[in-house]
Each structure stands twice: as C-alpha cells, then as structure tokens.
Amino acid sequence: MTVPSNPASPPGRTARPNLLDRVGIPKALSWGFLGVLIFMIGDGVESGFLSPYLISEGISKERVALLFTVYGVTASISAWFSGALSDLWGPRRVMLLGFGIWAALQVVLLGLALPAHHYWLIMVSYGLRGFGYPLFAYGFLVWVTAVTPRHRLGSAVGWFWFAFTGGLPTLGSLVASFTVPWLGTYRTLWFSLVLVVAGALIALLLVREPVGRSRLAPAGERPVATLLGSLSIVWRNPRIGTGAVVRTINTAAQFGFLVFLPVFFTDTLGFSLTDWLRLLSAMFATNIFFNLLFGLVGDRLGWQRTVAWFGGVGCAVTTLLLYYGTVASGDNFVLAMVLVSLFGATLAGYVPLSALMPSLAPDHKGQAMSALNLGAGASTFVGPAVVGLFLGPLGVQGVMWIFAGLYLASAAMTLFLTLPEPAAPPRDTTAVPARGRAESVSGPERV
Known part of the structure; x- marks a missing residue:
C-alpha cells in the first residue's frame, strides 16, 4: 500500500512521526482501539457474575452450563466468519453487524427473557448474542492488518490485544465490582449495554480510514467462494x-x-x-x-x-x-x-x-x-x-x-x-541508487 506524503510538508523535509505512530498505533485507526476497549469492557462486565446470577434466578447449574456452551459455539463460529465477511463486505460493515446483533439481543435478553424467567428465550437471546462481539472486535483486527505497514504490524496487533483483553475480562470485571454493589446485577447488565453502545459509536463514527469501508477480497471473487475460501485456505x-x-x-x-x-x-x-x-x-x-x-x-x-x-x-x-x-x-x-x-x-x-x-x-x-x-x-x-x-x-x-x-x-x-519473498520488481533502464534498493527489501518483513 502506498502512503501519500503530506502535501503540507515543506519540500525536502520528512514529516516527523507523531506519538501514536511511535508507540505503534496507526493514527487513522486510533479511535478504533479506544472503541474496542470500551466495547469489550461492556461485553466483559457480566463475566464474573452472570452464572451465579442466573442460578439465583432459579436456573439449574446444568442449564446454565448448556447456555454458556451454546454461547461459546456461536462465538467460535462468528470468530471464524469475521475474516471472510470482512473480505466480502469490508471490516467496518462487519463491525456494524456485530454491534447490531449484540445490542438488539441484549435488549431482548434484559427486556423480555430475564423478567419472564423464560429459559428458552434466554437461551436464544444470549446464545445468539455470542455472534456479536467477535464480528465487532475481530472485524477491527482485520482492518488493522489491512491498513498497517508491515514493519509496524506486530506493534499494532499488540495494541489490539491490549484493548481486547484489557476489556474482557480484566476491566469488565473491575467495573462490575463497583457497579453490582451500587446498581445491582440486573441494572449492571443494562449498564453493560451502555458501554457497548459507547464503544461501538466511537469506533464506527470516528474512524474515517477508507480501506476498511470497502471489500478486501480481489475484484470479481464471488461471495460463496470467499466464504468457502475462509475454510479451504487451511x-x-x-x-x-x-x-x-x-x-x-x-x-x-x-x-x-x-x-x-x-x-x-x-x-x-x-x-x-x-x-x-x-x-x-x-x-x-x-x-x-x-x-x-x-x-x-x-x-x-x-x-x-x-x-x-x-x-x-x-x-x-x-x-x-x-x-x-x-x-x-x-x-x-x-x-x-x-x-x-x-x-x-x-x-x-x-x-x-x-x-x-x-x-x-x-x-x-x-x-x-x-x-x-x-x-x-x-x-x-x-x-x-x-x-x-x-x-x-x-x-x-x-x-x-x-x-x-x-x-x-x-x-x-x-x-x-x-513469509513469501517479495516479488522482484521489473527491470528498467532507470538507474536506482544502490542504497535505496537495499532499503526497499530489508527490514522487519524478513523474519
């Protein structure tokens, strides 16, 4: 990917990297990292208390275990499809889909299923909500890998995992330790929705980077081939x-x-x-x-x-x-x-x-x-x-x-x-300084 130079920079001078670039965060995606952190805090709020809360509401341990198993299966499937759908639709649309699934099903869970103590409605709403966070978070991870220059990619994905694991379960559980005594468990679950909405809006509205707004797969590749390719590539x-x-x-x-x-x-x-x-x-x-x-x-x-x-x-x-x-x-x-x-x-x-x-x-x-x-x-x-x-x-x-x-x-x-060796550039009659040629093929991409 070619990065255009800053037209506002004086001729002959190279713009200094800003603080975000120096620590490994792509500036164009910086709000997205914050959004993922807040989103995952909201998703992780329930991790330390949801199981005992459901048991206290009269649901057996075996049924709670089944509920969490279904959630794990849907989250795994969603994680798998997040990359393929990002290829097909673009990462931003995948993140929007994940946010929509999470928020809509959380409203069903809290507004209908839990007050009615209807186990199968709880199963459907909570179990299917497992599709939400992987589409949002891993969709952004694909966006990071699509935009970040190779020599900074390790640092960028490190920041992604910092945001992801910082929210789930670490800061999510810490937030719950304060809100449960103050608001109670049920209201804390509503508060988790507030955090998820806030994180999603930050990422989806403030990140303006164009690559993630369109499909990443090669032009002409069919949707079915893209989805099947996410498995056949193995x-x-x-x-x-x-x-x-x-x-x-x-x-x-x-x-x-x-x-x-x-x-x-x-x-x-x-x-x-x-x-x-x-x-x-x-x-x-x-x-x-x-x-x-x-x-x-x-x-x-x-x-x-x-x-x-x-x-x-x-x-x-x-x-x-x-x-x-x-x-x-x-x-x-x-x-x-x-x-x-x-x-x-x-x-x-x-x-x-x-x-x-x-x-x-x-x-x-x-x-x-x-x-x-x-x-x-x-x-x-x-x-x-x-x-x-x-x-x-x-x-x-x-x-x-x-x-x-x-x-x-x-x-x-x-x-x-x-890693595959970079393709050799076509020969031409234009002289290229030896130093520039050497710098173009050396660096962190050779691992």
Whole structure:
C-alpha cells in the first residue's frame, strides 16, 4: 500500500512521526482501539457474575452450563466468519453487524427473557448474542492488518490485544465490582449495554480510514467462494493451516487450566478461593501488558522468532515451573504470584502470530484471519478436552506435561511459517541508487 506524503510538508523535509505512530498505533485507526476497549469492557462486565446470577434466578447449574456452551459455539463460529465477511463486505460493515446483533439481543435478553424467567428465550437471546462481539472486535483486527505497514504490524496487533483483553475480562470485571454493589446485577447488565453502545459509536463514527469501508477480497471473487475460501485456505495454503494449529495450542492450556487449577490450588495446595481469584487476575493483568511488549519485540526481533521462542518455548517452561514451583512451595502466595505472572507473560509471546498470518496470504488477509480465529475458537474446546481425557489417568502432573509438549510442538511448527519473498520488481533502464534498493527489501518483513 502506498502512503501519500503530506502535501503540507515543506519540500525536502520528512514529516516527523507523531506519538501514536511511535508507540505503534496507526493514527487513522486510533479511535478504533479506544472503541474496542470500551466495547469489550461492556461485553466483559457480566463475566464474573452472570452464572451465579442466573442460578439465583432459579436456573439449574446444568442449564446454565448448556447456555454458556451454546454461547461459546456461536462465538467460535462468528470468530471464524469475521475474516471472510470482512473480505466480502469490508471490516467496518462487519463491525456494524456485530454491534447490531449484540445490542438488539441484549435488549431482548434484559427486556423480555430475564423478567419472564423464560429459559428458552434466554437461551436464544444470549446464545445468539455470542455472534456479536467477535464480528465487532475481530472485524477491527482485520482492518488493522489491512491498513498497517508491515514493519509496524506486530506493534499494532499488540495494541489490539491490549484493548481486547484489557476489556474482557480484566476491566469488565473491575467495573462490575463497583457497579453490582451500587446498581445491582440486573441494572449492571443494562449498564453493560451502555458501554457497548459507547464503544461501538466511537469506533464506527470516528474512524474515517477508507480501506476498511470497502471489500478486501480481489475484484470479481464471488461471495460463496470467499466464504468457502475462509475454510479451504487451511489446506490450500499449508502454512495458514499450520498457523491455525499454533493458534489453537496458544490458549488451549489457558482454557484447560480454568477447568482444574481452581481445585488444584484450593484443595491440593491450600490456597483460599480469594487467593486463587487474585492469582488469576495477576495472570491476565500481566498478559495484557506483555501483549504490547511482544508486539514491539516481534517487529524488531522477527514475528516468527518471537512466537517460537517467547511463545512456544517460553510457555512450555513456565507451564512446568507453574506446577513444580507451586508443589514445592505449597501455599506460598508471593511465589505463586510470580509463577502465574510468568505464564501470563509468555502466553503473550504468540501476539505476533496475528501479524504473521495475514502476511502469509497477502491477497486473502481476511481468509487468513478467519483461519487464525478458527484456531482461537478451537482452543476453547481442545484445552478442556485434554483435561477431560487425561486428568483422571495421568493426574495434574501428566496434564501439565501434555500442555508443555504441545507448546514445544507449536514452537517447532512455527519454523515453517516463513513469509513469501517479495516479488522482484521489473527491470528498467532507470538507474536506482544502490542504497535505496537495499532499503526497499530489508527490514522487519524478513523474519
């Protein structure tokens, strides 16, 4: 993409990058990052209390579990289609669709389903609302990858994940800790709608960047081919398929840990439930800030190396440290805080994968992001499945070794995610200074 020079700049002088550019935020999309943060805070407000609230309203634990399962399935499907639809319609329209789904179904949930205590209407409204946030958030992620120059893309996606995880669940749960005692749970759910509307309006009205307002797929490509291509690219481009598997491994342990670590920390190690919740908060808080750091590191060290060493190898090491360190020290809260924070930090080592994947398929960035999001959705099932299959026969120690082995396997697979060489420019008789030619093919795109 060619970036036009500023006509207002004096001849012979290069405009200095502004503060946003220096920290890795594309200026044209800056309001979008803020909008995603506020939107995801609204989406995450309910994460810490919705389940006990529904149980207190007379819905059984089994039905609540089914409700959350349906929500997870719809969110996974939506994450997969977000890239393909962005290719087809443009990211901004996909974000608008996601916002519309979220807001409309939240009104149905709060205005009709919950007051009537009608379980199946709750199931439909809340379950289908799962289509909302991935379309909005991941649609913006596609917009980021389509607009940001390659040498700054790692930093830009780091800021996206900072906004995404900063809202869900971190700041969303923090907001709820103040609003639930003040407003009550039901009114807090209405307040979450206010936040979502505010975030969506900021992103959709204040971001004027033109590329994301139109389709990204090549001209003439049919809609059905675009949608099917979001799945077929996994085997059409084996590197994309490999990247999707790496993305699945990335957060599989995270979702698996949520199944058995609460019991392990409280019943086996002797921590209180409050201690465990604080440790979990520390893990995610650390992850948020390291999302930014590894975005910057990826742009300098190389996306591939960062994912392989800091993500794959790093998570393998910190997974084993988390188990053996806590077993050796028992209920030592300070050491446990350090160990969970180390895991949260290395988990962010996979952030440059969001820059690497669309660069592997520059003509179908949306399809590549769909594959990446498909891997993210699959991790919500793979992690708990590993725990369900192996916790009984192998115990906590065996499961930790399985996750560590998966992380090492992902590091090895990352070695195959090499970027295509840039096409050689056609020869002409015009002399090009050697220095300029060298600068055009060097830099962060060579990972």
